[in-house]
Structures are given as C-alpha cells and as structure tokens.
Amino acid sequence: MKNRGIHMSTLLTISNLAIVLLVLSGAVFLFARTYQQQLTGTARTNSLRTVTQVSSTVDDYLAEINAVMRTLEEEMSDPEKQRSDFFDVFLRTRPDVVAVSTYDPAGNLSHCYSRFGPPTGTRSDGINLSLDLQRLLSEPDGYVSAPHVVTFFQDVYPWVITVVSPLAEESGEHWIALDISCSDISYYISDSGIGRRGYCYLMDTDGNIVYHPQQQLIYSDLKTEDSTRIATLEDGSYVEGMVIYAVKTLSNGQWRLVGVSFLQEFLAESLRQLGTILLILAALVLLAALLISAVMSTVLSRPLRDLEHAMEQFEDDADRFNYEPPKIAVREIHHLSVSFRDLVLKVQQLMKTVREEEIDLRKTELRALQAQINPHFLYNTLDSISWMCEQGKNAEAVEMVNALARLFRISISRGHELIPIRSELQHAESYLEIQAHRYKNQFTWSIHAEEACLDYLCHKITLQPIIENAIYHGINGLVDDGEILVSVREDGADILFTVTDNGSGMTEEQISAIMQKDHSDRAGIGIKNVNDRLTIYFGPAYGIQIDSEPDRGTSVLIRMPKVREETDYEKK
Amino acid sequence: MRKNKALLLLLLVSLLLSACGQAQERSSPYRIYLISKSTSTEFWRSVFAGANAARAEYNVELTICGPETEEDYLGQNRYIEEAVRNHADAIVFSAISYTENAPAIDAAAEAGIKIVVIDSDVNSSRVSARIGTDNIQAGRITAAAALDTDEAHLSVGIVNFALVSRNGEEREIGLREELEKDPRVEQIHTVNSLTDHVAARTSAISLLAEYPEINVLIGLNEPLGVGVAEASETLDLGSRVRVISFDSNIRCIDLLRSGAVSALIVQNPYAMGYLGVETAWKVLEGQSFRPDQLIDTATSIITRENMFTVEGQRILFSFG
Numbered sequence: 001m002k003n004r005g006i007h008m009s010t011l012l013t014i015s016n017l018a019i020v021l022l023v024l025s026g027a028v029f030l031f032a033r034t035y036q037q038q039l040t041g042t043a044r045t046n047s048l049r050t051v052t053q054v055s056s057t058v059d060d061y062l063a064e065i066n067a068v069m070r071t072l073e074e075e076m077s078d079p080e081k082q083r084s085d086f087f088d089v090f091l092r093t094r095p096d097v098v099a100v101s102t103y104d105p106a107g108n109l110s111h112c113y114s115r116f117g118p119p120t121g122t123r124s125d126g127i128n129l130s131l132d133l134q135r136l137l138s139e140p141d142g143y144v145s146a147p148h149v150v151t152f153f154q155d156v157y158p159w160v161i162t163v164v165s166p167l168a169e170e171s172g173e174h175w176i177a178l179d180i181s182c183s184d185i186s187y188y189i190s191d192s193g194i195g196r197r198g199y200c201y202l203m204d205t206d207g208n209i210v211y212h213p214q215q216q217l218i219y220s221d222l223k224t225e226d227s228t229r230i231a232t233l234e235d236g237s238y239v240e241g242m243v244i245y246a247v248k249t250l251s252n253g254q255w256r257l258v259g260v261s262f263l264q265e266f267l268a269e270s271l272r273q274l275g276t277i278l279l280i281l282a283a284l285v286l287l288a289a290l291l292i293s294a295v296m297s298t299v300l301s302r303p304l305r306d307l308e309h310a311m312e313q314f315e316d317d318a319d320r321f322n323y324e325p326p327k328i329a330v331r332e333i334h335h336l337s338v339s340f341r342d343l344v345l346k347v348q349q350l351m352k353t354v355r356e357e358e359i360d361l362r363k364t365e366l367r368a369l370q371a372q373i374n375p376h377f378l379y380n381t382l383d384s385i386s387w388m389c390e391q392g393k394n395a396e397a398v399e400m401v402n403a404l405a406r407l408f409r410i411s412i413s414r415g416h417e418l419i420p421i422r423s424e425l426q427h428a429e430s431y432l433e434i435q436a437h438r439y440k441n442q443f444t445w446s447i448h449a450e451e452a453c454l455d456y457l458c459h460k461i462t463l464q465p466i467i468e469n470a471i472y473h474g475i476n477g478l479v480d481d482g483e484i485l486v487s488v489r490e491d492g493a494d495i496l497f498t499v500t501d502n503g504s505g506m507t508e509e510q511i512s513a514i515m516q517k518d519h520s521d522r523a524g525i526g527i528k529n530v531n532d533r534l535t536i537y538f539g540p541a542y543g544i545q546i547d548s549e550p551d552r553g554t555s556v557l558i559r560m561p562k563v564r565e566e567t568d569y570e571k572k
Numbered sequence: 573m574r575k576n577k578a579l580l581l582l583l584l585v586s587l588l589l590s591a592c593g594q595a596q597e598r599s600s601p602y603r604i605y606l607i608s609k610s611t612s613t614e615f616w617r618s619v620f621a622g623a624n625a626a627r628a629e630y631n632v633e634l635t636i637c638g639p640e641t642e643e644d645y646l647g648q649n650r651y652i653e654e655a656v657r658n659h660a661d662a663i664v665f666s667a668i669s670y671t672e673n674a675p676a677i678d679a680a681a682e683a684g685i686k687i688v689v690i691d692s693d694v695n696s697s698r699v700s701a702r703i704g705t706d707n708i709q710a711g712r713i714t715a716a717a718a719l720d721t722d723e724a725h726l727s728v729g730i731v732n733f734a735l736v737s738r739n740g741e742e743r744e745i746g747l748r749e750e751l752e753k754d755p756r757v758e759q760i761h762t763v764n765s766l767t768d769h770v771a772a773r774t775s776a777i778s779l780l781a782e783y784p785e786i787n788v789l790i791g792l793n794e795p796l797g798v799g800v801a802e803a804s805e806t807l808d809l810g811s812r813v814r815v816i817s818f819d820s821n822i823r824c825i826d827l828l829r830s831g832a833v834s835a836l837i838v839q840n841p842y843a844m845g846y847l848g849v850e851t852a853w854k855v856l857e858g859q860s861f862r863p864d865q866l867i868d869t870a871t872s873i874i875t876r877e878n879m880f881t882v883e884g885q886r887i888l889f890s891f892g
Contacts, residue, residue: 127829127880129880146882147891148885149888149889151880157825157888157889159891182891197629214625215891216622216625216842216890216891217622219842219886219887220622220842220843220846220886222843222847
C-alpha cells in the first residue's frame with residue numbers, strides 16, 4: 001500500500017509550495033526590477049546632488065580666491081615696506097596660500113612672498129613652475145594651472161595650483177601668481193563621498209585631472225580614471241554598467257567636477273535585505289505548507305486512508321466488521337464515512353436477512369420432507385402390523401404399534417426443532433425396532449450413549465436417515481447377520497454420533513452421490529439434508545463424514561456442537 | 573515522513589541563521605601589520621602613505637611598525653611576534669635580513685598569518701605574495717644611469733648595505749653585471765656601510781680617499797644615496813665624480829638640482845605600501861598569487877633634465 005504513488009498530503013504540500021514560491025519569486029523579481037530602477041534613479045539624483053553641492057563649494061572657494069587675487073592686485077601698487085607687513089598678516093591668515101610671486105614681462109621673478117621664507121631654489125637652475133609664459137601668450141588674461149610642485153625652495157616641494165593674473169603695470173611687475181596648496185582644495189573634495197566608496201574628482205575641460213582624492217595612486221599608476229572620455233560628456237549623470245558618473249562644470253568654465261559612485265553598493269545592500277526578506281518569506285511559506293499538510297493529513301488524507309483500510313477489512317470479514325466514522329475530517333469525508341458506515345450496517349443486515357431466510361427455507365423444506373416420509377413409512381409399517389395381526393402375533397403387533405406411536409410422538413415433539421439427544425435416541429430405537437420387525441430380524445442393532453450427552457439437544461430426525469441408509473444400502477441383501485451400531489459421545493465442546501454397519505459398504509462414487517443428492521430416491525429426509533442442516537445451523541466445521549469400505553461396512557460420523565437450550569442455538 | 577519534515581525545517585532555520593551569521597562576520601575588519609625596515613626615511617614614509625590609502629579603501633585595521641635602524645632584524649622579529657600575539661590576519665613585511673628574519677616569519681605563517689613581502693625578500697616558503705622593485709633590474713637601471721657619460725675611463729665605487737639584505741645584494745648583482753659589460757669600466761670597488769647617511773658619507777669619503785681614481789659613485793638605497801651625495805658635496809667634487817643615488821630623499825633632490833648628484837634611481841614606495849596592503853587583503857579574501865613571481869613596482873631614472881616634467885614631478889614628489 002505504501003508504494004502505491006505519493007500521499008495526497010505530500011502532493012498538496014508540494015503543489016501549495018510550488019505555487020506560492022512561484023508567485024513569490026515572480027513578485028520579488030518584479031519588485032526587485034522596479035526597485036533597482038528606482039534605486040538607480042535615486043542614486044543618480046543623489047550623485048548629481050552631491051556633485052552640485054561640492055561644485056558650489058569649490059565655486060565659492062574659487063570666488064574667494066578671485067577676491068583674494070583682486071586684493072593682491074591692489075596691494076601690489078603699495079610700496080615695498082607696506083607690502084611685507086601686509087604679507088606677514090596675509091600669509092598667517094591664509095594657510096592655503098603657499099606663495100605669491102610677481103614677474104616682469106619677460107617672466108623674471110620680481111618678488112616672492114611665501115610662508116617658507118625667501119626663495120632659495122630657483123637661482124640654482126632657473127626652473128620656476130609657477131609661471132607658464134607660453135600659456136600666457138594664448139591666455140593673456142591669466143589662467144589656473146594644473147597641479148605642480150613649487151620650485152622656489154630647497155627642502156620643500158609642495159603641490160600647488162597656481163592662479164596667474166596680469167597686473168596693471170606695463171613694466172616692472174607684470175604678472176602675479178598665487179600658489180594655492182592642493183591639500184586645501186582636497187579639503188573641499190576629499191570628504192565628499194557618494195555612498196561608501198564613491199568620490200569626486202576635479203578635472204579640466206580636456207580631462208586632465210586637477211585634483212583627485214587618490215591623486216598619489218593615480219601618479220603611481222595604481223589607479224586610472226577614464227577622465228578623457230568623461231570630458232566629452234555634457235553635464236548631467238550617466239549610468240555605465242554599475243558605475244554612475246555625475247558631471248558638473250564649475251562656474252569658472254575651466255574645471256569640471258566628476259562624481260563617481262557605485263550602483264553596486266546601493267543595490268547590494270538593498271538586494272541583500274530583499275534576499276533576507278525573501279528567505280524569511282520562503283521559510284514562512286514552507287512552515288505554512290508543512291502546517292497545512294499536517295492539517296490536511298489529519299482531516300483529509302488520514303481519514304481517507306483509514307476509510308480505505310476499513311473497506312479492505314470489510315472485504316475480508318463482512319460479518320464481524322465494525323466501523324466508526326472519524327471525528328475529525330472534512331465534511332465530504334465525514335459524509336463518505338457515515339455513508340460507508342450505513343452501507344456496512346445495511347449489508348450486514350441484508351446478509352443476516354439472507355441467512356435467516358435461507359434457514360427458514362430449509363426449515364420449511366425439512367418440515368415438508370418430514371411430512372413426506374410419514375405416509376410412505378406409515379404404509380409399510382401398518383402393512384407389517386396388519387400382517388402381524390393376521391398371523392395372530394398380537395404381542396409383536398402391540399410392540400410395533402407402540403414403537404410407531406413413539407416414533408411419531410418424537411417426530412412431532414410439539415413443534416420443537418431441537419429435541420434432547422435422549423429423545424432422538426428413542427426415535428432411532430423405535431425406528432430400528434420397527435425396521436428390525438419388517439426385515440424379520442435380518443440384523444441386530446445396539447445403541448451406546450454416554451450418559452453426559454443425553455441432555456444436550458440435537459435436531460430431530462438426525463439419526464433416522466443415516467440408519468435408513470445403513471439398512472437399505474448395507475444390510476439389505478446381506479446374507480450374514482447384519483449389525484448396526486449407534487453411539488453417542490462427547491468430543492470436547494462437540495457431540496459425536498456414529499452409525500456403523502457391517503454391510504456391503506459404499507464406493508467413493510456412492511458416497512459423494514449420497515452427500516450431494518437432494519433427496520434420497522425415496523421420499524423423506526436424506527443424508528444430505530441432515531448434513532446441510534448441521535452446516536447451516538452450526539457452520540462448516542460441523543456435519544457428516546462418511547467412511548466406507550466395500551464389503552466391510554460403513555461408518556458415518558455426525559459432529560455437532562453441544563447445545564443446551566433451544567435459545568442457545570437460536571443465537572448461533 | 574514526519575521526520576523528514578522536521579529535518580527540512582531544521583535545515584531551513586540553520587540556513588537563515590547562517591545567513592545572519594555571515595552578515596555579521598564581515599563587520600570586523602582584517603587586522604594587518606606592516607613591518608618595515610625603518611620608520612625614518614622618506615622612502616618608508618611614502619610606503620606608509622600608500623599603505624594608509626589602501627587601509628582606507630579596503631577598511632582594514634592597519635598597524636605600522638619598524639625598527640629605528642635598518643640593521644635591527646631582531647627588532648623586526650619582535651614586531652612579528654607581537655603581530656602573532658595580537659592575532660593579526662596578515663603581515664606585510666620587508667626583511668632586513670634574508671636569513672635571520674625567516675624563522676620568525678615561518679612561525680607567524682605557522683600561526684595562520686598570511687605573509688606578503690614588499691621591498692626586500694625573506695628566505696621563507698610561506699610567503700603568499702611578493703611585491704616591490706625588481707632589484708636586479710634596478711641594479712641594471714642604476715648601471716645604465718652610471719654609464720650615461722662621455723668619460724672614457726670609468727672607475728666605480730659602490731656603497732652598499734653592511735648587512736646581508738636581499739635587495740642590496742640583488743641590486744649589486746644587476747649593477748655589476750651591466751658595469752662589467754662596458755669596456756670603459758676599469759675598476760669596481762664596493763664598500764659596505766651601515767644604512768645611515770652619516771656612516772655612508774664616511775664610508776664614501778674613505779673609499780674615495782683609498783681609490784682617488786673613482787669617478788662614479790653609487791649609493792644603493794636612500795640613506796646610502798644621501799651619504800654618497802653628501803660626500804660628493806663635502807669634498808666638492810662637482811662634476812668630476814658622477815654620483816648616482818637611490819630614491820627621492822629631499823636632500824638628494826636638492827643635490828640633483830644643484831648638480832652634485834647626476835641621477836636618482838627612484839622606486840615606487842607608495843605603490844609598494846598600497847599594493848602590499850591591498851594584496852594582503854586580497855589574499856585574506858581568498859585570492860591566490862604566485863609568490864615566485866614578483867609584482868614589480870616601477871623603477872625610474874630621474875635626472876636634472878626630467879625632474880620637473882609632469883612625469884618627473886609625479887615620481888619625485890609625493891602628493892599631499
């Protein structure tokens with residue numbers, strides 16, 4: 001039974017689970033997609049906002065530098081003494097300024113004011129990176145340089161950005177250069193992270209990096225930035241793969257700020273959360289499915305299995321089957337169970353009715369048969385009596401009449417079906433007596449009964465058909481004296497009757513013919529009737545068994561249970 | 573059937589728990605030790621700057637330590653032991669002694685610590701990755717800088733480390749290999765000095781006194797390079813002796829500007845520091861590297877001519 005397919009509850013659980021998971025994953029997929037799109041949008045907006053904020057701070061700073069430049073330009077008209085006093089204060093208040101230098105039209109250094117004191121380095125090799133005359137040819141209104149080191153000094157080479165402006169003076173001091181420390185610009189840009197790993201960098205319009213939070217990495221070739229390509233893009237935000245670029249041109253028009261952020265880190269966190277939620281949901285679904293399956297099992301599949309089992313039992317033994325419908329089950333199954341119980345009861349009732357009807361039928365049949373034997377036998381017996389009277393054998397005739405009377409009295413038995421064995425033996429004795437007379441004492445007979453057996457009941461006319469058979473088939477036509485032996489004894493809970501003769505015996509064919517023939521060739525109860533009656537009343541374990549050997553005799557064994565009262569038997 | 577369900581449930585719960593556990597695990601950063609040969613030279617300061625940049629980028633807990641002098645391998649071994657005691661996940665190491673540091677490194681590796689070697693190698697089979705200058709190649713480059721002259725007769729003086737340090741050895745091998753190929757080179761003299769510019773200067777001066785014909789003088793690392801440059805300056809040799817120094821010490825840069833030094837052989841210490849920590853992180857994350865293949869950081873020749881080009885500035889001067 002176990003191997004026949006899968007259990008219903010398992011099937012239900014799996015299908016539940018499959019549907020829920022399908023719907024769930026579909027929903028999650030859609031959700032994740034929408035979510036990702038939205039997140040990307042948000043990340044772009046964030047990125048652009050940060051870049052705009054940073055660019056406005058840088059703009060402010062540059063505006064401030066411009067303002068400083070204007071102040072410095074004005075200051076340059078002051079005499080030398082005043083200037084140095086001014087620069088003393090100026091350099092102290094503006095730590096971002098590394099040096100201020102002025103040049104004649106040919107680019108020779110006129111003055112240099114610096115926090116590192118007077119210039120010491122330039123004289124040795126004449127290299128000065130703070131002024132690019134070449135560039136001033138094309139940009140006579142000044143420029144903002146790319147990062148470079150300051151070469152005025154020995155021992156110190158700070159990285160700066162130089163702002164160069166023309167001065168009003170035609171001769172003498174013609175240019176002014178303001179070196180601003182890169183580390184101060186970094187202050188505005190380095191900490192402007194977008195997300196955990198995102199950052200901003202500053203480049204010029206050609207994509208040369210002006211300032212990058214990881215400048216040294218770039219200088220050491222450990223990191224590259226795709227700035228030349230980014231430089232071709234308009235201001236705005238761009239998603240390329242998992243990277244978001246936000247570009248904003250500063251108000252000076254020369255520099256552009258680029259924000260780089262990584263979509264991954266926004267998504268990763270969100271998707272991880274989503275994954276956790278999904279996992280928890282899946283667990284809950286699974287749990288629910290298991291619960292459902294457990295419930296299903298109690299209310300659906302187990303009752304069904306029980307019902308199936310009950311039906312099998314019913315098939316095996318309908319008589320003694322007892323069925324109680326389950327208490328916990330879905331309504332359909334409950335109905336099914338109740339219907340099954342009703343069915344069982346009905347079938348059992350029907351079976352009982354059929355059996356009773358059969359018994360009734362047999363009873364009627366037997367009664368009819370009993371009624372049938374009488375005239376035939378009576379005629380023969382009366383013929384014998386009349387013959388005895390003619391012969392003047394009055395005493396014998398009286399005996400015969402008495403026997404006949406006893407026979408009939410017991411046959412009638414006031415309508416009882418069962419009579420004490422004692423009476424049955426009397427009946428047999430009367431019959432034997434009559435037949436012995438009729439057969440002119442061709443045979444002798446004897447009856448041995450255990451005293452204990454005599455009060456048990458048996459069907460009336462049990463022995464008579466057997467004895468009749470013994471006389472007709474065994475003794476009749478026998479040359480020697482026949483002998484018929486009737487005995488009754490206990491055998492455990494059963495009573496055993498034996499009728500033995502030493503007559504001509506029977507062949508196997510004859511035995512089976514007797515056992516199967518409905519009626520003996522003559523009217524009356526046959527051996528088959530007796531056997532049938534025992535089997536019907538007491539079950540297949542009881543009935544008649546014939547042992548016979550040709551020329552040696554026949555022994556008929558009748559087995560029946562001990563019956564005390566007629567009601568005993570009715571019950572059975 | 574029932575048992576199966578219970579098992580399934582158990583599996584699920586454990587899965588959930590492990591997912592949570594995993595999320596927690598990543599919150600504690602890796603603990604990485606950087607043990608240098610010295611803490612005072614600009615070379616090492618640049619290494620530390622690079623290491624710190626990687627520390628910030630990879631969110632690791634970085635401890636930087638190193639002895640006062642570049643001869644104190646015992647001090648390095650003590651730092652290695654300290655790293656073991658403090659349950660470091662990885663050590664980024666530059667060995668003073670190729671042999672004497674090996675047992676300590678092996679012991680650390682035995683304790684489950686990943687070893688990444690930068691700059692100078694150690695004689696251990698337990699190293700996960702090696703990063704730094706290809707020192708043989710650096711030696712050859714030094715030779716090329718030394719030979720870049722019109723002099724017909726060359727006599728070379730080399731000031732090298734006193735202690736057996738792998739990178740010094742290898743540099744000299746590469747250097748001599750190339751020098752010996754040039755017919756102009758008539759003599760090569762090596763003097764070993766403590767890695768300290770004062771000691772190196774003294775050694776260089778006595779080497780020059782002993783072999784006055786020397787017209788090329790080479791210092792094979794930063795302090796030695798400063799030493800020979802200072803010797804040249806002190807003796808006011810001018811252009812008579814071609815001085816080749818190592819690394820971008822500010823003294824050397826000034827002397828390069830003034831002409832006392834002809835060329836600087838500049839390594840990329842920032843990259844060593846950065847890559848050292850980055851590689852340690854990658855090793856801890858499960859990546860594997862071939863320790864027999866050096867991850868080469870660039871080596872350049874800087875002269876007066878190229879020192880203030882855009883490239884030259886980037887190589888010589890560290891940014892902020």
